[in-house]
Amino acid sequence: MTFLVLTSLAKIIGIVFLIILPMVSYAVYAERRVSALIQDRLGPNRVGPAGLFQPIADAMKFILKEDFTPANVNGFYYWLAPCLAMVPAIMTIAVVPFGSTLFGVPMVIADINVGVLYVFAIASLGVYGIVIAGWSSNSKYPFLGGVRSSSQMISYELSLGLAVIPIFLLVGQLRLTNIVQYQIDHGWMIAPFIGHWSDGWKWLLAIPMFISFAVFTIAIFAETNRLPFDLPEAETELVGGYHTEYSSMKFALFFLGEYAAMITGSAIIVTLFLGGWHLPVPWWNHAHGFHWLLINGSLGGWLGVLGGLFNIFVFFAKVTLLLLCFIWVRWTLPRFRYDQLMRLGWVFFFEIALVNIFLAAIIVAYLPK
């Protein structure tokens, strides 16, 4: 019992303070550098080598700025909203397996059997931060941002939820570690080249999985308020959107909460569709010929430790790649108009996800055991 509590604490502190929070601040840095490179600029390159200390300077600035509360806001909710923006994003990461095992300890904070349901339940709370911020600010632009956010949420949560159902049809469980284990045994959901890679059924199944992946990823874009779906904070229309009235660290919490939600969203996508922490290594020896080598923490001695660390590295490398895609999309696509967004959510993605469930169900029904 003590061991469980201690290791969980170590994992929580390690994942939140050593990985997620630095990743959040460097995601902001990456956003600024990549956007600059895309626009033929250089971006922040002054603080430290190649501007690498810029996030620290930004944090200092945010902490030292005056924390101004406008006179006519609803004080309690005004203070609650930034916390609600940040907390769900970090809480969601608790069920995501971010590595195999390290010193025999499974690298997931809470391996609960309702995995994905927990993710949806908690991640949807993030929208309350935005709505409450918009409402409590007592100002028309934040209010509009909050209203937009709530209607955007209901039009995307549906397809978000429906898009993952094919996975559960296939795996039969909600526990995220089992979904990763399934992908290790049978190949990644959208790229099943592990195991019998010439098996035609697996590749047929990859078609609905890929549709799921596309719908889910786009829904995550909307869920995290990223362009092209950043209507709640559309600068050109709503001044700053829901955080117009916020300043200093409270604003920073909204800002960082968005990036934390992005990281969590990417982690979920990686876990569900891209094989989680698993990266097969092509290997060849005389006994077995060519085969995929599974690296995890179950190997003996220091090899196991290295394997465990390698898995964690692979997981966050995949998350980083997805984050770069998020940034890339943001600096390419313009914002959707509001009615276009609703149409996309209700008329296209909802239907695509529904039909996709049937498609997956038919294939799974005829899948030879």
Place this chain on the structure above:
Amino acid sequence: MAITVRRPNLSWSEKVYLPAIFSGMAITFRHLKNMLTGRTKVTMQYPEQKWDSHMPDHYRGAPALVKDEKDRVRCVACQLCEFICPPRAIRIVPGEIPSGNRFAKVEKFPEEFDIDMIRCIYCGMCEEVCPEQAIFLRKDYAITGYTRGEMVHDKEKLIEIGGVMHGLVLKWNEKK
């Protein structure tokens, strides 16, 4: 009368706008790649790299008073620049040159000559109007200070910026 603007007829591929999205992403990726491989020319890194050596001779930087070869401040305090200055940045207090002086026939010299660099618009009218070739716009452009007072260039500062100018008309040659 209401004019109906005809909507453009979009083709099927334009309606699904996926091709447009992918070509847009290809464009941004190309820009990213060209930046990373150093093929794109980027802006000059200002404080480290400066454009000073490429500055043209007609560049209009900070106005300054010049001395001639005989180490005389060429200004005769005629105050034309003070009058012409559009933002009224110049303030001159004229003084009389004592009779024993080598340049006594010049009669006047500026006791004080202040240019408020917060007001100066670098128009070059002072240089244009000066009958004595005494005030020139030099190439200094980074004029900074912590207070308003620091931004007022007094006579010493102006002469320091101006330095000695060679090859000017020697109007006040004492031998003439």
